[in-house]
Each structure stands twice: as C-alpha cells, then as structure tokens.
Amino acid sequence: MEEVAQLADVSPSTVSLYLRRPDEVSSRRAEKIQAAIDRLGYLPNTMAGGLASSRSNVIGVIVPTITNSFFSATLETLERHLRAAGYQLLIGNTEFDELREEELIRSIMSWNPAGLVLTGFQHTRKSLSLLTQSDIPVVEMWDYGKQGLDMVVGFSHQTIGRLVAEHMVHKGYRHTAFLSTNFQRDVRAADRYQGFRNVMEAAGGQVQLRELVGRSNTEETGQLLRDLMAERPDIDAICCSNDMVALGVMFECQRQGWSIPDRVAIAGFGNQDFTASTVPPMTTVDPPREEIGRHIARLLLARLKNDLPDAEKQLDLGVRLVIRESS
Numbered sequence: 001m002e003e004v005a006q007l008a009d010v011s012p013s014t015v016s017l018y019l020r021r022p023d024e025v026s027s028r029r030a031e032k033i034q035a036a037i038d039r040l041g042y043l044p045n046t047m048a049g050g051l052a053s054s055r056s057n058v059i060g061v062i063v064p065t066i067t068n069s070f071f072s073a074t075l076e077t078l079e080r081h082l083r084a085a086g087y088q089l090l091i092g093n094t095e096f097d098e099l100r101e102e103e104l105i106r107s108i109m110s111w112n113p114a115g116l117v118l119t120g121f122q123h124t125r126k127s128l129s130l131l132t133q134s135d136i137p138v139v140e141m142w143d144y145g146k147q148g149l150d151m152v153v154g155f156s157h158q159t160i161g162r163l164v165a166e167h168m169v170h171k172g173y174r175h176t177a178f179l180s181t182n183f184q185r186d187v188r189a190a191d192r193y194q195g196f197r198n199v200m201e202a203a204g205g206q207v208q209l210r211e212l213v214g215r216s217n218t219e220e221t222g223q224l225l226r227d228l229m230a231e232r233p234d235i236d237a238i239c240c241s242n243d244m245v246a247l248g249v250m251f252e253c254q255r256q257g258w259s260i261p262d263r264v265a266i267a268g269f270g271n272q273d274f275t276a277s278t279v280p281p282m283t284t285v286d287p288p289r290e291e292i293g294r295h296i297a298r299l300l301l302a303r304l305k306n307d308l309p310d311a312e313k314q315l316d317l318g319v320r321l322v323i324r325e326s327s
Contacts, residue, residue, distance in 0.1 A: 001044075007036040019044050020057055020086045059300065060108035061117040062092040062101055064186070068242075069272050070289045071119075074141070077293030078117070085301055087114060094119075096185040102127045109134065115300045121146045122187050137303045139296050142287075143188060144316045151303070151313045153295045157188045160285045161195025163321040164239045164267045165203075167283070171327060173237035173265055174205035177228055179221065179249060180241035182211050189241035192269060196239050208232055212245070221248025222255070229258075236264055237327070243268035243275055243284055250278055250326070265327040280325035288317040 005012040010029055018025045018033045025033070036042075059082055063071045079089045090111065092104035102124045108116060109130065115137040123131070131138055131149055138150040145156050161178075168176060178197070183190040197207045210224050225248075229235060240246035246268030253260050260266055260280055268275065271286035295315055302308040 001042070003040055004033065004036045004042050007040065008032040018086075022086050023084065055114045056112045057087050058090050058108075058111050058113045059087050059115045059117065060090045060092065060104075060111070060113045062094060062104050062108070063119050064094050064096045066091070066093045068270075070270050070287055071142075073289035074293040074296075077290045078297055079293075081294060081297035082300070085297075098122060098124045098127070102130075105130055109136065114304060115139070117141060117296055117300075119143075120188060121148060137300060139299060141292055141296060144314075145191075148314065151299050151308075153292055153299065153315045153317065155287060155317050155319050156195075157191035158195030158198075160269055160319055161192040161197070161239070162199050163285060163319070164269075164283075165196045165199035167321060167323060167327065168237045168239070168265065168267070169199065169203040169205065171237075171265065174200075174203070175232070175234045176200055176205055176237045176239065177208040177210060177232070177235050178239050178241070179210050179224060179228075179245055180212065181245065182213065186241065192239075192241055208235065218248035218251050221245055222252035225249055225252045226256070229256075229264075237261075238264055238266050240266065240268045243270040243272045243282065246282055246284070246326075247274070247278065250282070254279075260326050267327050271322055275322075276324070278326070283324045283327040284322050286320040286322050288319070291317050 001012050001015050005015045010033060014025065014029060015033055018030055022030060061075060061078065065071060075091065082089065090108055092108065094101040094104065105127050113136060117139045119141055120143045121140055140148045140152050142154045143157065144152060144154040178193045180189045180193060193209060200207050208228065210228055212220055212224060214220060238249055240249055246266055249266055250260060253264060258264055267283040269285045271284045275282040275284050299308060
C-alpha cells in the first residue's frame with residue numbers, strides 16, 4: 001500500500017480510504033491510485049484489513065435458493081451498489097434449510113463482515129443468539145410484518161395472497177385451490193396461502209390446499225393437479241405459491257385439454273420472465289426485486305456511517321398484481 005501511495009503521490013491513508021470507500025476519494029486522486037494499483041499489480045489483503053479495522057469489506061448475503069431469478073435480481077442490484085462503495089458480497093445458499101443457514105451465519109461471521117443480509121424472519125435459536133450477541137448490522141429481506149432483528153426491507157406475503165384472492169372473487173371464482181411448495185421448506189408460501197384463504201372464505205368461497213412433497217417440478221405438479229381435479233371437479237381457479245408451480249399447472253391443463261381460464265383460472269407469484277410468454281399469458285404478482293437490493297445497500301451504507309434514522313429501518317416496498325389472460 002505504501003508503494004501504491006508513493007507512486008500515486010498520495011498518503012497511505014488515502015489509498016486505504018480508496019480501497020474501502022472509493023466514493024469518498026476525489027476523482028483525480030482515485031484515477032492516480034487506480035493507475036498505480038494497475039501498474040504494480042497490487043492486491044489488497046482483505047484479511048489483514050479486517051484485522052486492522054475489526055471489520056472486513058465483506059457483506060454476507062444468505063438466500064434460500066440461487067436458481068430463482070427474483071433472488072438473483074436482488075443480488076445483482078445489491079452487489080452493484082455495494083461494489084461501488086468498496087464492499088464485496090459473500091453469498092450463501094440455504095436451500096430452505098434453517099440449520100444450513102445457521103452454518104452459513106457462523107462461517108460468514110468468521111470473516112468479520114461489515115454487514116449481514118438474511119432472507120425472511122425464520123431462524124434457529126442458535127442463529128438468533130449469534131446475531132443478537134453481535135454488533136454486525138443485519139438486514140432481513142423479502143418479508144415484512146414483524147419487528148425483525150435490526151433492519152427489514154421487503155413486503156407482506158399475506159398481501160400477495162389477498163391481492164390474488166380479491167381479483168378472483170371479482171371475476172366470480174369461488175371454488176378454488178392453492179397449490180404450493182412445501183410449507184416446511186418455504187414458510188413465506190404459507191403466508192401467501194393464509195392471505196388468499198382469508199379473503200376467499202370471507203367472500204363465501206372455498207379453498208383446497210395441496211402441497212408438493214419435493215421441489216416444484218412440473219411432473220409432481222401435474223400429478224398433484226390430476227388428483228385434485230379428480231377429487232374436486234368443481235375447482236374453477238387455482239392460486240399457485242410461485243410461477244414455477246403455476247407453469248406446471250398450465251402444462252398439465254394443456255395436456256388434459258382443460259381450457260385456461262374457461263375451465264380453470266391460474267395465477268402465480270414472481271412475475272418471472274416467462275410469465276408474459278406462456279399460453280395464455282400468466283397472471284402473477286410482481287415483487288420489487290431490484291428495489292429490495294437498492295434499498296438494502298442504501299440502509300447498510302447509511303448504518304455503517306452511523307447515519308440511519310430509526311424510522312427508516314423498516315421498509316415495506318409493496319407488490320403489484322399483474323393481471324393477464326390466465327385469469
């Protein structure tokens with residue numbers, strides 16, 4: 001670092017500041033420092049920097065899956081904004097397993113992270129103990145409605161179910177079903193079901209619940225739908241816990257020759273890229289994927305500068321119902 005500083009004709013502390021928070025260094029000095037880094041092939045020692053400052057430039061992010069496009073959109077936005085401020089993401093994937101999340105929390109905390117981002121409010125007792133005993137800033141994302149450990153950025157999953165149910169009630173559907181990933185794997189799907197059921201039953205409707213045993217693959221979804229329709233042929237609308245489950249339902253309807261929405265209406269959640277191109281286009285709920293990443297970065301950076309008012313620590317970004325031909 002001293003060699004970089006000498007070549008750039010700045011102080012070592014300015015080089016250190018540039019590596020940690022480049023936005024706080026003037027553009028002229030930043031260009032000189034980066035040119036010196038490139039010429040010398042300098043690589044910062046992240047661990048040594050973390051020991052010196054008691055915090056590394058790493059921010060841990062733990063998500064339930066990296067295969068779903070809406071989590072990846074949040075991660076991409078979050079990484080872009082934090083990278084511009086000199087931070088790097090360390091990403092963990094729980095596969096909806098709370099014990100796996102506990103392991104990841106332990107592992108990430110060993111890096112002295114500057115912050116930690118978790119998905120949802122459901123954590124093991126040991127995880128909660130680790131987090132509450134630490135002074136690391138924590139953001140719980142993709143959920144809303146509880147106090148949370150520290151900061152919260154997300155939306156209400158019960159609202160998602162409510163919006164879909166209100167739309168189906170308005171269209172005249174009353175004999176409905178909720179097809180879902182397993183609630184033990186995805187507790188937020190259970191909240192979406194509760195919101196859907198509350199509205200539908202208040203309107204005099206019925207809701208049949210069916211949960212997938214494994215992951216939401218189209219083969220298992222098709223079998224679940226066939227069994228449901230054989231048992232309850234009066235079903236006229238199906239709310240699915242996510243777009244992949246809804247896609248499996250649509251595939252099976254097409255195999256069986258059941259017209260959508262004349263025979264059965266379908267709605268999903270996620271507004272993934274394919275939903276506008278299905279036949280017919282899929283009704284779904286659009287979550288604020290990029291906005292979540294942007295606001296998490298803003299809150300974390302403000303918190304790390306001790307410049308975050310308590311009133312801004314809990315953000316409900318809301319969701320949007322996208323009505324298409326499938327309902």
